[in-house]
Amino acid sequence: MTFWGPRGWALGVVNTERWLWWEWVxxxxxxxxxxxxxxxxxxxVAVVGGLVLSAPLAFAGTRRPRLRGAILGLAGAVYTIPSLxxxxxxxxxxxxxxxxxxxxxxxxxxxxxxxxxxAGLDGVSPSLKEAADGMGxxxxxxxxxxxxxxxxxxxxxxxxxxxxxxxxxxxxAAIAGLGGLGQLIVVGLNRPMRTAVTVGxxxxxxxxxxxxxxxxxxxRALTPWARRER
Amino acid sequence: xxxxxxxxxAITFDSVTKTFPGSRQPAVAPLDxxxxxxxxxxxxxPSGCGKTTTLRMVNRLIEPTAGxxxxxxxxxxxxxxxxxxxxxxYVIQQVGLFPHRTIAQNVATLPRMLGWDKARIGARVDELxxxxxxEQGMLDRYPAELSGGQxxxxxxxxxxxxDPPVLLMDEPFGAVxxxxxxxxxxxxxxxxxxxxxxxxxxxxxxxxxxxxxDRIAVLNTGGVLEQYGSPDDLLAHPANEFVEAFLGAExxxxxxxxxxxxxxxxxxxxxxxxxxxxxxxxxxMDREASNWVGVVRGDRFLGWVPREAxxxxxxxxxxxxxxxxxxxxxxxxxxxxxxxxMNSRSSVAVxxxxxxxxxxxxxxxIRAGLEA
Ligand SMILES: Nc1ncnc2c1ncn2[C@@H]1O[C@H](COP(=O)(O)OP(=O)(O)OP(=O)(O)O)[C@@H](O)[C@H]1O
Ligand SMILES: [Mg+2]
Numbered sequence: 001m002t003f004w005g006p007r008g009w010a011l012g013v014v015n016t017e018r019w020l021w022w023e024w025v026x027x028x029x030x031x032x033x034x035x036x037x038x039x040x041x042x043x044x045v046a047v048v049g050g051l052v053l054s055a056p057l058a059f060a061g062t063r064r065p066r067l068r069g070a071i072l073g074l075a076g077a078v079y080t081i082p083s084l085x086x087x088x089x090x091x092x093x094x095x096x097x098x099x100x101x102x103x104x105x106x107x108x109x110x111x112x113x114x115x116x117x118x119a120g121l122d123g124v125s126p127s128l129k130e131a132a133d134g135m136g137x138x139x140x141x142x143x144x145x146x147x148x149x150x151x152x153x154x155x156x157x158x159x160x161x162x163x164x165x166x167x168x169x170x171x172x173a174a175i176a177g178l179g180g181l182g183q184l185i186v187v188g189l190n191r192p193m194r195t196a197v198t199v200g201x202x203x204x205x206x207x208x209x210x211x212x213x214x215x216x217x218x219x220r221a222l223t224p225w226a227r228r229e230r
Numbered sequence: 231x232x233x234x235x236x237x238x239x240a241i242t243f244d245s246v247t248k249t250f251p252g253s254r255q256p257a258v259a260p261l262d263x264x265x266x267x268x269x270x271x272x273x274x275x276p277s278g279c280g281k282t283t284t285l286r287m288v289n290r291l292i293e294p295t296a297g298x299x300x301x302x303x304x305x306x307x308x309x310x311x312x313x314x315x316x317x318x319x320y321v322i323q324q325v326g327l328f329p330h331r332t333i334a335q336n337v338a339t340l341p342r343m344l345g346w347d348k349a350r351i352g353a354r355v356d357e358l359x360x361x362x363x364x365e366q367g368m369l370d371r372y373p374a375e376l377s378g379g380q381x382x383x384x385x386x387x388x389x390x391x392x393d394p395p396v397l398l399m400d401e402p403f404g405a406v407x408x409x410x411x412x413x414x415x416x417x418x419x420x421x422x423x424x425x426x427x428x429x430x431x432x433x434x435x436x437x438x439x440x441x442x443x444d445r446i447a448v449l450n451t452g453g454v455l456e457q458y459g460s461p462d463d464l465l466a467h468p469a470n471e472f473v474e475a476f477l478g479a480e481x482x483x484x485x486x487x488x489x490x491x492x493x494x495x496x497x498x499x500x501x502x503x504x505x506x507x508x509x510x511x512x513x514x515m516d517r518e519a520s521n522w523v524g525v526v527r528g529d530r531f532l533g534w535v536p537r538e539a540x541x542x543x544x545x546x547x548x549x550x551x552x553x554x555x556x557x558x559x560x561x562x563x564x565x566x567x568x569x570x571x572m573n574s575r576s577s578v579a580v581x582x583x584x585x586x587x588x589x590x591x592x593x594x595x596i597r598a599g600l601e602a
Binding site for chain 1: 289291311312313314315316318320322323324325326327328329330331339340343372374388398
């Protein structure tokens with residue numbers, strides 16, 4: 001990785017002990033922005049990937065009780081595996097590639113999302129499903145126009161948790177040397193260059209907070225009816 | 231205003247049986263029932279006797295184990311279930327309004343699914359809102375912002391949206407308090423006057439059944455049909471002890487509530503025209519075993535004259551008559567008439583339709599009416 005151009009290194013010699021040295025921040029915008037961009041990409045890929053995979057799983061789970069037990073059981077079990085251990089298992093298999101990072105991230109979001117989507121769909125009252133069936137909704141129409149909208153608060157809540165969790169987990173990608181804000185932290189600690197550690201930590205926290213607020217706003221915008229409920 | 235009954239809408243149950251998987255006894259025994267077009271038939275019976283099951287077999291939310299159901303002579307299995315259901319209004323006890331859709335959107339659910347254009351949907355929603363007695367201002371609200379009674383009305387409006395000939399109602403007024411319930415029952419009858427649907431309504435409440443039903447089907451555990459007939463039939467001639475127990479005590483009182491003054495034979499009684507002689511009046515009083523006689527000129531009731539006041543000269547019309555103490559309308563129930571008579575400390579009430587004299591009701595006539 002190229003965090004340390006000749007210029008940065010030269011400057012870094014002087015001020016490696018300071019937690020926040022603006023001169024370093026000012027002279028390394030490209031490095032910082034790239035780390036941020038990589039972090040966002042990892043997160044988005046993990047959450048979107050998790051969503052794409054978990055939605056059909058969850059739908060299947062709500063239709064077949066046996067499958068649902070298996071899905072939830074597996075989700076619960078895998079979720080307890082520490083993330084570092086999972087990376088450790090995958091590195092020998094895939095080597096230090098993006099897939100080594102993406103796979104466990106998608107896995108974790110999938111586990112969170114599958115549970116939330118199932119909980120959301122379960123929360124739809126049977127009388128509403130009966131009303132929809134009685135009016136002649138096809139199963140697909142009922143899912144898309146009744147069950148899914150009503151499960152949306154729970155689903156978005158799941159996406160919020162998954163996103164924030166992933167933003168935290170993605171810092172681990174740096175261990176594999178694959179970038180992201182974690183890379184700033186790792187390299188900053190190794191060099192040492194404490195300012196880089198600060199920037200990496202502060203940005204990942206800020207990213208998590210922003211994502212959480214943004215998704216909260218999205219949920220309120222998408223479910224105006226939920227606000228007016230008693 | 232009154233729509234004609236759609237002849238295509240009678241519902242026929244032909245030896246319909248339902249045995250749920252895993253249970254040995256059938257939930258609905260072979261059931262034969264004919265729901266005439268344009269009438270309200272009430273299914274009533276103890277909890278678990280198969281009322282809901284019977285109802286849900288009509289729109290195929292449950293498929294019968296044996297037998298068949300036809301609407302307007304056409305087997306319900308002749309078309310896909312979703313198609314069939316779009317032509318049948320369905321109101322469930324829990325109302326089941328979609329909480330994420332506004333009132334207008336809820337009511338418009340089926341028209342939208344059927345692909346009506348916007349203008350037609352808007353007009354239909356307005357019409358329905360008026361029909362079920364809701365306010366235009368509620369259209370943009372969400373269901374959670376309405377009272378239980380208002381939600382019930384929206385549920386009915388939604389079921390009527392595509393103007394189905396058949397309406398299935400499963401304990402539609404179960405979730406509201408007795409006062410609102412009474413009002414909704416009354417409104418259902420007023421609505422039915424206008425729309426003339428074939429309605430199958432499930433209830434637990436015998437009084438509700440008597441109030442809204444043109445016919446009542448009393449079901450026993452296992453979906454056994456114990457009796458099927460008009461409310462008055464059931465009250466007058468319960469088929470067996472089960473039906474009798476189900477109808478409860480005070481059967482005669484319930485019949486009094488059900489029957490109208492206008493159902494009675496109203497001519498006759500202790501009444502004479504104003505130009506009758508005292509002798510004629512005395513004859514009438516003797517025949518009717520009454521010490522008073524009513525005096526009528528044209529279609530106006532002038533008042534009551536006591537036996538003592540008859541002095542043997544001129545006509546009855548010249549004697550000063552006492553105004554009637556007990557007055558009822560033709561549309562009053564016999565129970566109301568009884569109440570009025572009792573409170574007036576007489577044994578007779580005058581029937582008046584506005585100013586017009588319509589005859590007299592005596593205790594004897596009420597009793598005879600119950601025997602009919
Ligand atoms: N889906 C089902 N699977 C198995 N058994 C069922 C099912 N639905 C109903 N039953 C059984 O069938 C019988 C009739 O049920 P149903 O719901 O028709 O009764 P009901 O007359 O509507 O009762 P209630 O007045 O309590 O609503 C009951 O014994 C019930 O347990
Ligand atoms: Mg029921």
